[in-house]
Amino acid sequence: MEDLQLSDEVLNLTGFMDAPIGIMILSHRRILKANTEIELLFGWNRLDLEGQSIRVLYPSNADYEKTGARWHRWLESRPRYQDERFMQRKTGEIIWTRARGRTLTPNDPFQLMVWTFEKIEDRAPSTVALTPKEREVARYIVNGYTSKEIGQMMGLSPRTIEVHRASIMRKLGVRNSAELVNKMIVER
Numbered sequence: 001m002e003d004l005q006l007s008d009e010v011l012n013l014t015g016f017m018d019a020p021i022g023i024m025i026l027s028h029r030r031i032l033k034a035n036t037e038i039e040l041l042f043g044w045n046r047l048d049l050e051g052q053s054i055r056v057l058y059p060s061n062a063d064y065e066k067t068g069a070r071w072h073r074w075l076e077s078r079p080r081y082q083d084e085r086f087m088q089r090k091t092g093e094i095i096w097t098r099a100r101g102r103t104l105t106p107n108d109p110f111q112l113m114v115w116t117f118e119k120i121e122d123r124a125p126s127t128v129a130l131t132p133k134e135r136e137v138a139r140y141i142v143n144g145y146t147s148k149e150i151g152q153m154m155g156l157s158p159r160t161i162e163v164h165r166a167s168i169m170r171k172l173g174v175r176n177s178a179e180l181v182n183k184m185i186v187e188r
Contacts, residue, residue, distance in 0.1 A: 003061060022117040028110045029054050029068060041097075043090035043117055059088045059142075071101065075109035084120060086142065086184065094142045096120045137164040141177065142184055 016023060022038040024031055030053055034046040042057055049056070058064040067085065074081045082100040089095060098118050105111040123139075130138060133154075140150040147161040154161070165177075174180045 016186060024054070024115045024117070026054060026110075026113045038117065041095075041117055042087070043093075057087045059086055059094050072109060074108075075101075075103050079081075079103050079106055087117070089135075092143075094139075096139070130171060132170050134164050134171075137161060138168055138184060141168075142166065142181055 012032075016033070017035050019035055019037060022041045023035045024038060030051065031049045032051075034044075034049045038044070038049065039046050044056075045060065054087075055061070055064045058067070063086070067083075071081055080100070080102045082098070084096065084098050086094050087097045087099075090168040096119070098120050099115060101115040103113050103114050105113075136154065137150060140153065145153070147158040147165065148164040150156075151158040152160045165180075169175070169180055172180060172183050174183050
């Protein structure tokens, strides 16, 4: 099934291209088809994504590997999977997304899958209860902004951002910004 062909005519009949949610069809974690909503979500032209490994949408190799292992374990016994995770736009911006997938080949779960993706605006990157401001600060931290830059964008003082950063770090049990980013992106 390596040369799986999905005709545009069939996909257009199903409403695939114009669906109001990002949809991808994958084979062995390679993107076979992506709809136009994927372009808006991830900033890639869908034709540039098609044929590539879905790795291009992950912030790190570790995240890609861990997520793949989790998918595989789950899909061995169930046809559907969903989670929330950080993913990466073409620009390098990290976004929090809800991903839902279904294998169409239960005997070989990665052979053919359909996935939907949607951006989640105000969700915490963990089960930890972060305040709305902390969630916003966390999104900026993951994208590499300094406290001063975050403060300017949010209309707050850098000191207030530092207070939020410290609270996030305490709630997530980390000691520094590098551990914080690692916890939010890789260790979910």
